[in-house]
Amino acid sequence: MNYAIELYALFYCGIPVLTSLIVLLLKKPVSLVLLLGPLLLFIVTFTDQTHLIGGNFLLVENVINNIDLSFTLDVFGYQFIKIIGLLWLPVTLYSLSYFKKYNIYKAHRFFIFTPICISLSLAIALSGNLLTMFFFYELLTFASYPLVSLEGTDDAIKSGSKYVTLLAGSSVSLFLPAIVIVANQYNNLNFIPHINNGLSGVYMLIIMIMFLYGIAKSAIFPLHGWLPIAMVAPAPVSALLHAVAIVKSGIFCLVKVYFYFFLHSDNLKNQNNHITAICCFSCIIASVFALRSTKVKKILAYSTVSQLAYMSISISLLTIGEFKATMFCMMAHSFAKITLFLCTGSMQQKMNVYDIHDLNGIIKYMPITSIFFIIGALSMIGIPLTASMWAKEYIITYAPLEKSFFISTILVISTVLNVMYFMPLILRIIFSKTSSRKKIQTCEADSYMLLSYSFTITMVVIMFFIPKMFILKLIN
Known part of the structure; x- marks a missing residue:
């Protein structure tokens, strides 16, 4: 028997758990221990493991009605694992410096x-099937609560409770019932292409909407509220939520569900247009909310909601090319958005930057961090020399011909709104003056912090010059 896929799964899932257990036993964070796990995953991520795609690993047999808990590596999971493997290390490296100013209990809890x-x-x-996906999706919601409420204040605990209530409530009331319906119709929850189930287009639309809102980690309006609420957490947690684990898990779940259960169906009859419209509205309204906000992290949060809607729009179009575009967009957004949150965290610690006016003239005091923040913001807008430019182009290019004009219009409107809320931040950083900092000397971020977002912003630029290296290769 070939145990390669078992070893692959145990390595990737086991190394982080082992890291957590060691930190728990040590009673305090130790740099070498904290970096070893992320470094191992980071190194292995650069190796080619495509020969393992298609492998299966049974976890628990016959959990309910002959449905197992199982692992399967497909091309979507392979790329998502690459994203996580590349980003866990910079988040950890950054956090080692960031949490020096926190009490040991909070730092220990984070690590x-x-x-x-x-x-x-x-x-x-x-995840090899919907049941396995739902199981780990729910565990992730509850495991991230201690991070969202890390500050321990009344506001943090209240925000954490709302976070869990919204995510768990939506998954139990919509995601789980949708899985039950699919199980009854297909008699199979495995992630394999399902061709035709005899359902009407309207009935399938209802199921698609249940998945769209049941997987609330994708933050589609109006179930996006948990994301701005979670901004009460420290910057490394925000980076984890927005770029590495939570929201990307939501988009990934939508990719798998829509690809395997809806893409190959001939019963939809353009009913997916309704899903596209919902996602387009979410994209625009989130940008409007960002325009109205004066808090830097809130602006970044609503920007994330809008960018996630890009990916959801792409998924809803149900073409092979759009799923490739979505996965590229996931990676491009991850590197740019994590840069923005890490830079913001450095600015908060060094210069007490919370409101947009706190950014005034900060480039004089934190030049490197400010430049990286600006590049990250420009990537969110999608200008040339940044990866997000290709992400938007791919969404338009792979759209069905009859929908390409509408999709292009939505992305243009969204881009204009992106400019309207990111450019004022950039202009404040570079040109605005403030009298309160006249006596402050240059106080750039620590070396660990600089190194972490030097890597992420470099990836943003690399993805612009060689995007084909990061385009998903979908196997027939």
């Missing part, structure tokens, strides 16, 4: 639960 969330995200990436 215990972050690897657990990483492991659960990797388990979602490897």
Whole structure:
């Protein structure tokens, strides 16, 4: 028997859990231990493991009605694992410096639960069927609560409770019933292409909407509210939520569900247009919310909601090319958005930057961090020399011909709104003056912090010049 896929799954899911257990036993964060796990995953991520695609790994047999808990590696999971493997290390490296100013209990808690969330995200990436995906999706919701409420204030605990209530409530009331319906219709929850189930287009639309809102980690309006609420957490947690684990797990789940259960059906009869319209509205309204906000992290949060809607629009179009575009967009957004949150965290610690006016003239005091923040913001807009430009182009290019004009119009409107809320931040950073900092000397971020987002912003630029290296190769 070939145990390669078993070893692959155990390595990726087990290393973060082992890291968490060691930190728990040590009672305090130790740099070498904290970096070893992420470094191992980071190195292995650069190796080619495509020969393992298609492998299966049974976890628990016959959990209910002959449905197993199982792992399967497909091309979507393979790319999602690459994203997680590349980003866990910079988040950890950054956090070692960031949490020096926190009490030991909070830092210890962060370094215990972050690897657990990483492991659960990797388990979602490897899920072989809907039941397995739902199981790890729910665990991720509850495992991330200690991170969202990390500050321990009344506001943090209240926000954490709302976070769990919204995500768990939507999954139990919509995601799980949708799985039950699919199980009854297909008699199979495995992630294999399902051709035709005899359902009407309207009935399938209802199921698609149940999945869209049941998987609330994708943050589609109006079930996006948990994301801005979670901004009460420290910057490394925000980076984890927005770029590595939570929201990307939501988009990934939508990719798998829509690809395997709806793409190949001939019964939809353009009913998916309704899903596209919902996602387009979410994209625009999130940008409007960002325009109205004066808090830097809130603006970034609503920007994430809008960018996630890009990916959801792409998924809803149900073409092979759009699923490739979605996975590229996931990676491009991950590197740019994690850069923005890590830079913001450095600015908060060094210069007390919370409101947009706190950014005034900060490039004089934190030049490197400010430049990286600006590049990240420009990538969110989608200008040339950044990866997000290709992401938007791919969404338009792979759209069905009859929908390409509408999709192009939505993306243009969204891009204009992106400019309207990101450019004022950039202009404040470079040109605005403030009298309160006249006596402050240059106070750039620590070396660990700089190194972490130097890597992520470099990836943003690399993905622009060689995008084909990161385009998903879908196997027939």
